[in-house]
Amino acid sequence: xxxxxxxxxxxxxxxxxxxxxxKKEPILGEFAGIFKYKKNYIIYRDHIGCKKFFFxxxxxxxxxxxxxxxxxxxxxxxxxxxxxxxxxxxxxxxKFLKKTRIPKYIISKNxxxxxxxxxxFIKKRYGQNCIVCLSGGLDSTIIAYYAKKIFHNVNLITAYxxxxxxxxxSDYVISKKIGNFLNLKHFFVKIDNNRISKKLKKVMxxxxxxxxxxxxxxxxxxxxxxxxxxxTNLKNRVILTGDFxxxxxxxxxxxxxxxxxxxxxxxxPKKTLQKFFxxxxxxxxxxxxxxxxxxxxxxxxxxxxxxxxxxxxENEISQKNFKYNINKALIPKSLFNxxxxxxxxxxxxxxxxxxxxxxxxxxxxxxxxxxxxFIKNFNCSAKWLRSFIQFGRFKY
Numbered sequence: 094x095x096x097x098x099x100x101x102x103x104x105x106x107x108x109x110x111x112x113x114x115x116k117k118e119p120i121l122g123e124f125a126g127i128f129k130y131k132k133n134y135i136i137y138r139d140h141i142g143c144k145k146f147f148f149x150x151x152x153x154x155x156x157x158x159x160x161x162x163x164x165x166x167x168x169x170x171x172x173x174x175x176x177x178x179x180x181x182x183x184x185x186x187x188k189f190l191k192k193t194r195i196p197k198y199i200i201s202k203n204x205x206x207x208x209x210x211x212x213x214f215i216k217k218r219y220g221q222n223c224i225v226c227l228s229g230g231l232d233s234t235i236i237a238y239y240a241k242k243i244f245h246n247v248n249l250i251t252a253y254x255x256x257x258x259x260x261x262x263s264d265y266v267i268s269k270k271i272g273n274f275l276n277l278k279h280f281f282v283k284i285d286n287n288r289i290s291k292k293l294k295k296v297m298x299x300x301x302x303x304x305x306x307x308x309x310x311x312x313x314x315x316x317x318x319x320x321x322x323x324x325t326n327l328k329n330r331v332i333l334t335g336d337f338x339x340x341x342x343x344x345x346x347x348x349x350x351x352x353x354x355x356x357x358x359x360x361x362p363k364k365t366l367q368k369f370f371x372x373x374x375x376x377x378x379x380x381x382x383x384x385x386x387x388x389x390x391x392x393x394x395x396x397x398x399x400x401x402x403x404x405x406x407e408n409e410i411s412q413k414n415f416k417y418n419i420n421k422a423l424i425p426k427s428l429f430n431x432x433x434x435x436x437x438x439x440x441x442x443x444x445x446x447x448x449x450x451x452x453x454x455x456x457x458x459x460x461x462x463x464x465x466x467f468i469k470n471f472n473c474s475a476k477w478l479r480s481f482i483q484f485g486r487f488k489y
Contacts, residue, residue: 096390097124097144100214100397101198108218110137114180119196123381123392125175127157133190134183140197141337141396142177142375145301145382149173150187160301160382161481162471169477174487177375200397205423207397208235212243215331215392221245223331226317227279228252229267229433231420232335236394238424240333241275248327249279250320252313254448267433274428280327282320284313286452294470299386300378303467303478305460306356307379309449314383322387332391336380340370341395341402342416351454363411371399373485 099108099122106113106120111128113120114135125144127136134155138146147161149171156167164172175181178197182190200207215223225237227249240247249272253265265281272279289296289312297303300311321327339345343366348355358366384391402410402419412418414434421429453459458466468475481488 096219097126098122098215098218098392099124100200100211104214104217113195117196119198121198121200121397123396125159130182132185134185136175136181136183137195138175138177138179139396140178140195141371141399143381143393143396145378146175147172148175150183153186155187159385160298160378161487162298162301165471165473169473169481172481172488174375174489176489199400202401204398204401205239207401208239208394208423209243211394211397212239212333215333215394216244219331219390220329222247222329223333224248224250224280224321224327226250226314226332226334227268227271228335229264229271230335231417231429231432231434232338232395234271234335234428234432235420235423236333236335237271237275237277238428239394241277246330247277248330249275249277250282250317250327251279252282252284252317254284263433267431270431271428274431280320280324282317284316284449286449289316289449290452290456293466295386296383297467297470300382302376302378303463305453305463307377308463309453310379311383312449314380315386318384318387318389321384321389328387328389332384332389334380334391334393335395336393337371337374337395337399338416338420340374341367341399342419343367343370343410344416345370350448350450353454355450362407364407367403367410369485375486376482377485 097108097110099106099110099113099120101113101118101120106118110124123139123143125138125146127134136146136148138144145159147158147164149156149164149167151167151171156164158164161172178195180193180195184190200210221244223240223244225233225240225247227233227237237249251264251268254262269279292315296311296315299315300307302308343363345358347357381391417434464475468478
């Protein structure tokens with residue numbers, strides 16, 4: 094089960110969701126779950142949907158899980174997801190009573206202060222040791238930079254691929270330069286596609302997904318999770334990632350690999366895509382689900398910055414290199430200059446190595462095939478699966 098992280102002004106809530114509910118206190122963080130209040134159940138979930146929570150009321154019994162696959166055996170048609178950003182009040186018999194929006198705590202209008210305060214709270218709650226997943230791109234570099242400022246002991250971890258000439262890819266090279274600049278201990282984990290293909294069922298379960306983009310990302314994170322769990326010096330550290338930034342600035346494009354288009358992005362205005370990508374985090378477990386599978390604590394500090402990036406209009410967010418231009422002020426120029434400005438998605442690797450996609454392409458396992466594998470593995474119907482997640486959101 095995932096760990097809650099609940100921030101509030103002056104820390105008056107102290108990570109206590111019941112107290113936040115009673116006081117109607119604005120909160121922020123990564124949280125989901127259920128508690129009882131005045132004989133009724135209160136189901137809750139953070140504003141973005143970082144954490145997942147599913148439930149079934151059947152024959153006067155309540156079944157819950159952070160993974161909907163666990164509930165399929167009780168009847169797939171009865172599974173419901175908690176809605177992000179709400180308290181849902183339900184009677185003991187499962188009758189819906191009301192939903193109340195969770196007041197949102199805004200730390201500061203200053204982004205650097207937001208990140209620092211978010212990290213300080215994580216350190217206070219979960220200890221002074223952390224490990225940052227560093228890809229060599231700007232987002233994870235920002236998190237690594239601030240983690241070093243806040244935490245006592247910071248390590249870095251980078252996944253990489255070898256290409257056919259036995260040369261490491263750009264993620265390795267650039268991440269190493271960034272790690273040297275920050276003077277932090279750095280672990281490099283080579284991705285073995287053959288091992289990934291043998292663990293596909295476990296990956297699917299952990300990320301509770303079959304969609305190619307989320308699954309490919311999850312395969313990479315699964316390898317990192319395995320490595321961290323087996324390393325006694327790392328497994329008790331908090332994991333930090335630079336996720337959510339690409340959603341907040343709509344920085345995704347379709348990818349052409351091996352002559353085939355992957356992760357096709359609809360031709361829509363940037364502001365529409367921004368809402369679509371961010372809303373899709375509701376059904377994405379490619380980080381929290383994967384690392385949680387190994388009982389590791391993971392948090393995503395950019396969670397605190399959504400409102401800042403949503404204030405920009407269509408013209409502003411559509412500007413070339415918007416993310417780099419707006420975020421370069423968050424780190425020293427000398428560090429920014431090391432960042433990979435042509436960063437490809439981590440699961441792609443590079444043109445020669447092929448990344449995670451290579452093993453799926455080689456075996457002709459694409460979107461439809463992945464759906465069939467998921468349905469067979471977890472004994473659910475295609476009709477229900479397609480209705481349970483629509484446009485990136487769970488059925489509430």
